Each structure stands twice: as structure tokens, then as C-alpha cells.
Amino acid sequence: AQKVTQAQTEISVVEKEDVTLDCVYETRDTTYYLFWYKQPPSGELVFLIRRNSFDEQNEISGRYSWNFQKSTSSFNFTITASQVVDSAVYFCALRETSSNTGKLIFGQGTTLQVKP
Amino acid sequence: DTGVSQDPRHKITKRGQNVTFRCDPISEHNRLYWYRQTLGQGPEFLTYFQNEAQLEKSRLLSDRFSAERPKGSFSTLEIQRTEQGDSAMYLCASSLLGTLSYEQYFGPGTRLTVT
Numbered sequence: 765a766q767k768v769t770q771a772q773t774e775i776s777v778v779e780k781e782d783v784t785l786d787c788v789y790e791t792r793d794t795t796y797y798l799f800w801y802k803q804p805p806s807g808e809l810v811f812l813i814r815r816n817s818f819d820e821q822n823e824i825s826g827r828y829s830w831n832f833q834k835s836t837s838s839f840n841f842t843i844t845a846s847q848v849v850d851s852a853v854y855f856c857a858l859r860e861t862s863s864n865t866g867k868l869i870f871g872q873g874t875t876l877q878v879k880p
Numbered sequence: 881d882t883g884v885s886q887d888p889r890h891k892i893t894k895r896g897q898n899v900t901f902r903c904d905p906i907s908e909h910n911r912l913y914w915y916r917q918t919l920g921q922g923p924e925f926l927t928y929f930q931n932e933a934q935l936e937k938s939r940l941l942s943d944r945f946s947a948e949r950p951k952g953s954f955s956t957l958e959i960q961r962t963e964q965g966d967s968a969m970y971l972c973a974s975s976l977l978g979t980l981s982y983e984q985y986f987g988p989g990t991r992l993t994v995t
Contacts, residue, residue, distance in 0.1 A: 768922075797982060807969065809923070809986035855922050859982060865936045866911060866975060866982050870922030 766791045768858050770871035777846050778879050785841045785874045787856030793817075797859040798832065798839045799868065804852045815839060846878045882906060884987035886972050892993045893962055900958045901990045905974030912955050913984060914947060916940065917969040926970075929955060930977060962994045 767790040777783045789798065800812040813823065815832050823830050827844045843850055853875050857868040885904045893899050905912050910931050915923035926945070928936040931952035941947075944962075949955040959966055969991050973984040 770922075799983075801986075806988065807991075808988045809971065809973075811983050811985065814983055857922075865913075865928040865930075866984070867913060867925040867928060867936065868915075868923070868984060870924070872920070873922050 766793075766858055766860055766869050768856050768869055768871035770854075770856055770874050772874045773872070774875045774877070776877045776879065779848060780845050781878075782842060782844050783846050783876065783878075785843075785854050785856075785876065787839045787841065787871060789837050789839065789856070789858050791837075791858060791860055793860040793862050795861040797861075799857040799859065800830065800839075800841050801855045801857060801870075802852045803855060803873070809855070812841075843876075846876075848878050848880055851876060851878045884972055884974055884985050886970075886987040886990050888990055889988060890991050890993075892995065895964060895994055896961055898958065898960045899962055899992065900956055901970055901972075901992075903955045903957070903972030903987060905954070905972070906985055908976065909974035909985075910952065910977045911975045911984075912949055913973040913975075914955070914957050915971040915973065917971055917989070918967075923971055926957075959992075962992075964994045967992055967994045 769788045796817045798815045801809045829842045831840045853873045855873045856871045887902045912929040914926040917923040927947050929949040944960045947957045969989045971989045973986045975984045
């Protein structure tokens with residue numbers, strides 16, 4: 765069955781430290797999409813990135829980078845030089861192409877606290 | 881602002897009462913989703929609309945829950961005879977059918993507290 769696991773419940777770092785959020789997924793589909801969303805205290809989920817299963821190229825966007833490894837079913841997210849504004853709950857999510865509806869399966873989330 | 885909007889943002893109700901939430905998706909989006917998020921958990925899928933048709937319902941959606949999307953525009957989610965276990969954040973999301981991106985854009989959510 766499909767599943768997303770974010771084993772880190774809470775992470776606390778000091779500003780300017782690098783931090784990596786782990787995500788491991790399970791799926792029987794050969795084609796699927798992976799997502800990261802950010803949920804600040806205001807509550808609204810903000811889309812960060814989408815990655816499809818046949819593109820294992822890592823991606824960097826400013827201070828954010830993502831490492832997709834199909835062999836280990838992982839899609840980890842790294843924030844370089846963290847800032848207080850990065851404090852939020854981060855969710856990894858899976859969308860299987862066998863699902864015609866496009867529904868997302870979310871992990872439990874990792875709460876990141878960046879201290880000044 | 882042309883994002884997904886939800887109303888109300890907060891709702892406190894007594895057990896046994898009925899409540900209705902509204903979601904207005906991004907105007908050109910024909911896919912609409914409802915999710916429920918309890919404290920400390922990720923959102924869980926409840927139901928999906930493609931235009932006005934409700935195409936999938938999660939087993940989480942008990943008989944007390946009903947959702948509609950008349951005319952394929954806004955959507956409502958009604959909970960009848962609310963229970964304390966219904967206390968959660970109810971999130972609405974929309975996306976565009978036919979694109980390869982499939983990003984879902986989320987609204988701010990409606991936080992329900994059942995006392």
C-alpha cells in the first residue's frame with residue numbers, strides 16, 4: 765500500500781545551520797510524483813516542489829535543495845543556512861499515477877524550529 | 881487575491897449540531913479536493929470533485945459527511961450531528977485537469993472545534 769514516512773517529528777536548529785528533512789515513501793506504482801509542502805503557523809499549505817519518478821536529477825532552488833533517490837525510496841529536503849522564517853511544519857507527499865483523482869498521500873510532517 | 885479561499889476560518893460548535901464549510905477554488909481549476917488534518921498529523925484525503933462530479937470518497941467520509949460542488953464552482957462540506965472526533969482542520973485544494981503539473985493549491989483551512 766502507498767505510504768509516506770517522515771521519521772523526524774521535530775527538529776530544532778540554530779539560525780544559519782543546515783538541516784535535512786527526511787522522507788521515505790512506499791508505492792507499487794512505477795510512475796508517481798513526490799511533493800514537499802510547507803505549513804507555516806498561519807496554517808496554509810504552501811507548495812515547494814514536485815518531482816516525478818523518472819527524473820532523479822537533484823534540484824536546487826536558492827537555499828533549498830532536494831535529493832531524490834529511487835533506489836532507497838527517499839526524497840529528502842535540505843535547507844542551507846536556515847533562517848527563522850523557515851520555522852514551519854514540512855510535509856512530504858506522494859501522488860500515484862494509478863490514482864486518476866490525483867489525491868495526495870501525506871507524511872506525518874516534520875516541525876522545524878529555527879532559533880535565532 | 882486569486883487563491884483558494886475557505887469560509888469560515890474557525891468554527892466552534894456543540895456536539896450534535898450540523899456545520900457547513902465553503903471552499904472557493906481558483907477560478908479555472910476543475911479539480912477540487914477536501915482533506916482533513918488532525919493535530920500533529922498530515923492531511924488525509926476525504927473526497928474529490930472533477931467539475932461537479934464527485935468521483936472519489938475516502939472511507940474516512942462517514943454517512944454524516946456530505947460534499948457538493950454545484951455547477952463545478954464552489955464546494956460545500958457538511959457535517960451532520962457533529963462529534964468531538966470531528967474536531968480538525970478541514971482543508972480544500974484545487975488543481976487544473978489536463979496539465980502535467982498536478983500541483984494542488986491549498987486554502988487556509990477551516991478549523992472546527994466540537995465541544
